[in-house]
Amino acid sequence: ELLDQVSNYYQYQINHHSQSHQVQQYVKQRGLSPEIIKAFGLGFSPPGWDNILNVIGAGDHNKIQALFDTGMLIKREEDSSGNSSGQTKSPYYDRFRERLMFPIRDRRGRTIAFGGRILGDGKPKYLNSPETRLFHKGQELYGLFELKQALRKIEKILVVEGYMDVVSLAQFGVNYSVATLGTATxxxxxxxxxxxxxxxxxxxxxxxxGRDAAWRAMNNALPAIKPGKQARFMFLADGEDPDTLIRAKGKAGFEAEMAKAMNFSEFFFDSLMKQVDMDSLDGRSKLIDLSKPYLEKIQEGAFHTLMIARLSELADIDKASLLPLLGAKPERNQSLQKNNAFKAPLIQTRQAPSPVKKAISYLLQYPQLAENAGDPGRFMSLEVEDISLFVQLLDLLQNDPHLTTARILAHWQNSTQYQYLAKLAMEPLLITDEQAISCEFNETLHLLARLYQQQRFSRLQRKERTQGLEAAEKKEYGQLLLSIKSK
Incomplete structure (x- = not known):
């Protein structure tokens, strides 16, 4: 209810604030009608640091705390004397200022968060509410409530990457799109x-x-595709986005482009075949191995059967010979039922993965994390499970930062570690927010750095007691001692 009040305040300001001319000019340039602006509840967060604080908070401590808890207010940093910076009365200030505001609504139409687009040249261009008790980015989709309001029967849904794409598409009659909220699907x-x-x-x-993002979406779609369900993949030309495309071609032209979208099996096998030599036996064998962990995630049924049949055609191998290579037995249904009955309790009782194992999973699904990880060699002497594999993976990605998950797995194709990596690549991550994943990955690097210091210190300590240390080792020993004591 409180965030609905905030949304109403923003919606009023877009038409009545003395400095709303810039936002009005922007929505006019984008061709948005008053009806679309109203349907999506677009608004304006005015200049100033305390509009929401004063108007909605209104000196009420409980409301101010609720605004902070829902991400609308940010707490000021305190100086060394314990006072809030700037000597202001309130320790809080507004999160959103001078932005076109997009309310994010739940399935019942209640506002649970906001996205804001900057009107000038400031950064970031788009700012989202943080994760809160009400708002979980990995579960919500922008525009889904509005889509359900507009359509009684929903035949298809288009997933795009931005708020404005959803609004612009709706303006031109494509009122069945939604957007993820700064995360992968x-x-x-x-x-x-x-x-x-x-x-x-x-x-x-x-x-x-874009294709890497599509692959992650495909991977997540595998267990969700049931009989009668389809996922298709539409790729735009360089410099194009849904907004520019529909403006150039209109609804009919846009939907004609949608009709050309790759179906699931086409995108899946096309992506994997680019990693192998289909003219060789080794290449076709590798295609089977690359496909196996993904096919295992698809539910039993016609789609699963047809995917195997398609792989049989591409690999030029009869289905009867292919099934054992995929781990399938003749009586597949009974076998899977037994396996599922056996695996269920294991899923419930499995232990949390080690930090290194978790970091490997993150690298497999988000290879760009390796870019700023520093020299992998500094971890080689660590006595930690999976550390050698972690170092090799970091080194591989830093030498070729554009590798996809499929190409990473192909690198280990003939290694004993292939199945282990393939399994990690398939496991769903416990967190889906890319910023949170990056933070946790960096924390793992810091943890390993501290562990290296501790292990190196222990080795030098043992050597000092038994053999004595050389001058350089004594200096290193002293530096490590100071570093460990300071943490």
């Missing part, structure tokens, strides 16, 4: 969408980053 997103319709389109940029 998650399994929870897919389950929610497939409960509403049978066909989900994903729209991505055609560059490497």
């Amino acid at each position: 998650t399994a929870e997103h897919l389950q929610k969408l497939f409960r509403l319709c049978d066909e989900v389109f994903f729209c991505f940029d055609g560059d490497r980053a």
Whole structure:
């Protein structure tokens, strides 16, 4: 209810604030009608640091705390004397200022968060509410409530990457799009969408980053695809986005481009075949191995059977010979039922992964994390499980930062570690927010650095007691001692 009040305040300001001319000019340039602005509840967060604090908080401690808890207010940093910076009365200030505001609503239409687009040249261009008790980015989709309001029967849903794409598409009559909220498409997103319709389109940029994002969406879609459900992948030309495309071609032209979207099996096998030599026996064998961990995630049924049949055609191997290579037995249904009955309690009781194992999982699904990880060699002497594999993976990605998950796995194709890595690549991550994943990965690097210092210190300590230390080792020993004591 409180965030609905905030949304109403922003909606009023877009038409009545003395400095709203810039936002009005922006929405006019984007061709947004008053009806669309109202339907999506677009608003304006005025200049100033305490509009929400004073108007909605209104000196009420409970309201101010609630505004802070829902991400609308930020707490000021305190100086060394314990006073808030700037000597202001309140320790809080508004999160959103001078932005076009997009309320994010839950399935019942209640405002649970906001996204804001800067109107000038400031950064960041888009600012989202943080994760809160009400708002979980990996579960919510922008525009889903508005879509359900506009359509009684939902035949298909288009997933795009930005708020403005959703609003612009709706303005031109494509009122069945939603956007993820600064995260990759998650399994929870897919389950929610497939409960509403049978066909989900994903729209991505055609560059490497777009195709990597599409692969992650495909991976998350695997367990969600049930009989009668379809996922398709639409890639845009360089410099194009859904907004520019629909403006150039209109609804009919845009939907004609959607009709050209790759179906699931086409995108899946096309992506994997680019990693192998299909003219050789080794290449076709590798295609089978690359496909196996993904096919295992697809539920039993016609789609699973047809995917195996397609792999049989591409690899030029009869289905009877292919099934054992995929780990399938003749009586597949009975075998899977037994396996599922056996695996269920294991899933419930499995231990949390070690930090290194978790970091490997993050690297497999987000290879760009390796870019700022520093020299992998500094971890080689650590006595930690999986550390050698972690170092090799870091080194590989730093030498070739554009590797996809499939190409990473192909690198270990003939190694005993292949199955282990393939399993990690398939496991759903416990967190889906990319910023949170980056923070946890960096924390793991810091943990390993501290562990290296502790192990190195212990080795030098033992050597000092038994053999004595050389001058350089004594200096290192003293530095490590100071570093460990300071933490």
